[in-house]
Amino acid sequence: MARRTVDARGSFCPGPLMELIAAMKMVAVGDELEVLSTDKGSASEIPEWLRKARHEHLGTEEKDGVWHVLVRKAR
Amino acid sequence: MKILIVGGGMGGTILANNLARRLASELRSGKARITLLSASERHMYQPGLLYLAVGRMTPDELYRDQASLLEHDIEFHVDPVEEFRLDNNEVRTKSGKVHGYDILAIATGSRPAPEEIPGLAENAEQFYTEESAIKMFRRLQAFQGGRIVIAMGVPHKCPMAPLEIIFMLHDYFKDRGMLDKVKLHYTYPIGRVHTLENVAKWAAPEMDRLGITYETLFNLKEVDGAKKVVRSEEGGETPYDLLITIPAHRGMEVIEKNGLGQRGWIPTHRHKLTMEGRNNVYVLGDTTNLPISKAGSTAHFEAETLGENIAAIVKLGAPVRDYDGKVFCFIEAGKDRATYASFDYQNPPQPKAPTRAVHWFKVAYNKLYWASARGLL
Ligand SMILES: Cc1cc2nc3c(=O)[nH]c(=O)nc-3n(C[C@H](O)[C@H](O)[C@H](O)COP(=O)(O)OP(=O)(O)OC[C@H]3O[C@@H](n4cnc5c(N)ncnc54)[C@H](O)[C@@H]3O)c2cc1C
Numbered sequence A: 001m002a003r004r005t006v007d008a009r010g011s012f013c014p015g016p017l018m019e020l021i022a023a024m025k026m027v028a029v030g031d032e033l034e035v036l037s038t039d040k041g042s043a044s045e046i047p048e049w050l051r052k053a054r055h056e057h058l059g060t061e062e063k064d065g066v067w068h069v070l071v072r073k074a075r
Numbered sequence B: 001m002k003i004l005i006v007g008g009g010m011g012g013t014i015l016a017n018n019l020a021r022r023l024a025s026e027l028r029s030g031k032a033r034i035t036l037l038s039a040s041e042r043h044m045y046q047p048g049l050l051y052l053a054v055g056r057m058t059p060d061e062l063y064r065d066q067a068s069l070l071e072h073d074i075e076f077h078v079d080p081v082e083e084f085r086l087d088n089n090e091v092r093t094k095s096g097k098v099h100g101y102d103i104l105a106i107a108t109g110s111r112p113a114p115e116e117i118p119g120l121a122e123n124a125e126q127f128y129t130e131e132s133a134i135k136m137f138r139r140l141q142a143f144q145g146g147r148i149v150i151a152m153g154v155p156h157k158c159p160m161a162p163l164e165i166i167f168m169l170h171d172y173f174k175d176r177g178m179l180d181k182v183k184l185h186y187t188y189p190i191g192r193v194h195t196l197e198n199v200a201k202w203a204a205p206e207m208d209r210l211g212i213t214y215e216t217l218f219n220l221k222e223v224d225g226a227k228k229v230v231r232s233e234e235g236g237e238t239p240y241d242l243l244i245t246i247p248a249h250r251g252m253e254v255i256e257k258n259g260l261g262q263r264g265w266i267p268t269h270r271h272k273l274t275m276e277g278r279n280n281v282y283v284l285g286d287t288t289n290l291p292i293s294k295a296g297s298t299a300h301f302e303a304e305t306l307g308e309n310i311a312a313i314v315k316l317g318a319p320v321r322d323y324d325g326k327v328f329c330f331i332e333a334g335k336d337r338a339t340y341a342s343f344d345y346q347n348p349p350q351p352k353a354p355t356r357a358v359h360w361f362k363v364a365y366n367k368l369y370w371a372s373a374r375g376l377l
Helices: A016-025 A042-053 B010-022 B024-029 B048-052 B130-142 B160-173 B199-211 B254-258 B296-317 B354-374
Strands: A003-008 A032-037 A058-063 A066-072 B001-008 B031-040 B042-045 B063-066 B075-078 B081-085 B090-091 B098-099 B102-106 B110-112 B146-152 B180-186 B213-215 B220-224 B229-232 B237-239 B242-248 B249-251 B281-283 B329-331 B338-343
Touching: A003 A016, A016 A032, A016 A042, A016 A066, A042 A066, A066 B130, A066 B229, B001 B010, B001 B048, B001 B098, B001 B229, B001 B254, B010 B031, B010 B296, B010 B354, B042 B354, B048 B160, B063 B081, B081 B254, B098 B130, B130 B242, B146 B229, B160 B180, B160 B199, B160 B242, B160 B254, B160 B329, B199 B213, B249 B254, B296 B329
Parallel strands: A003 A032, B001 B031, B001 B102, B031 B075, B102 B281, B146 B180, B146 B242, B180 B213
Antiparallel strands: A032 A066, A058 A066, B042 B063, B081 B090, B090 B098, B110 B249, B220 B229, B229 B237, B329 B338
């Protein structure tokens, strides 16, 4: 298992969720991705997509205005 | 100082011209040299493809000779790079020539990859190349009615194009007096109709008003041409009579083959625009891995930053400023109204409702582009 960071800080267009969807194409099933976002909408938007697309949401944490959303590619 | 620029599209052309002006005396005295390598002798105004697909521009209007856009002190060759030998500060081209450099800038752009989605290339129309846009136009002209679905993958260049094409299609069929026979259905990868929240806020009610239906959280997975349905990663399925797609993009194959970046996206420093781990290699335009729009304006603002910085390296020995993430995009909201979004890493966009004035500004820009590529705007 590998973990990689998707640095989407300061991303408005395409935005953190789009960056995550694109990054999912570059990792293997079982790998983890940590999305960094300065947009608090990501905290709800990313888990909503993960549920629908059947990937795992491992947790969300806010540190100094940056949301860290940890996910695992499940299929 | 040998400066080598690879890619003669939006980013590479503006950077080459910007540098040639800043370094005019150094180029004359032989202290600096600028070489541009590209894959085509013609330069395409890609945003024109959107108009081509609905019959509002013709192919000849999209092109200029690349050489005619360049300052004459720039050495220009149509000879695509096949091998990047970054450890030796050189590249090898298709013709077998080896070009050494002190500073390298890579701007090879991106390409749609329809082949990754089963059934997509055979069953969907596209408009991101000249050939496909003409094919799509002919298909639209022959269309007698039915359900048109737009579906896409990410990332793709020009994040505004999905909305633009759906509104343009609406006006196209309205002009043909066919709106009663055509059903337009829009799908989008995330939970609203556009990634910019304010844009989504005016676009969704606008679609409701025009009778355009939509479905969100829809990322292309496969197309079943026999059943005429398109399926999403999220488990959605929707039928079509005519499917129009913007496939997920990759960077160019040469980038992947040389191991410069997975799927052709080169890891790039968000402020310095250097390739990660290399301090004499710069990256601009679509081929960066930066989390910002793959758009001409992004390439343009990056090129201006790099022009200033590379000239400063020649003259002062160090760069002078950071790239701030600036992007500016027009958004066509039909055939006669438009708006725009302007933002950077720190400041979110605040797009307003579309107006006719902004549309005419965009129409003017379609011509002004050539002055912009020359570095005059
Ligand atoms: C339909 C459509 C609509 C668009 N609308 C807009 C819009 O309204 N606004 C906007 O800002 N942007 C828009 N864009 C996006 C914009 O065109 C691109 O983002 C922009 O051109 C990117 O610039 P670039 O320099 O990175 O790449 P490009 O302009 O694509 O240039 C890449 C260059 O690299 C060359 N090349 C490729 N391989 C090699 C090689 N191996 N060696 C040497 N050279 C090579 C190519 O020949 C080309 O000259 C649109 C794009 C499309 C397709």
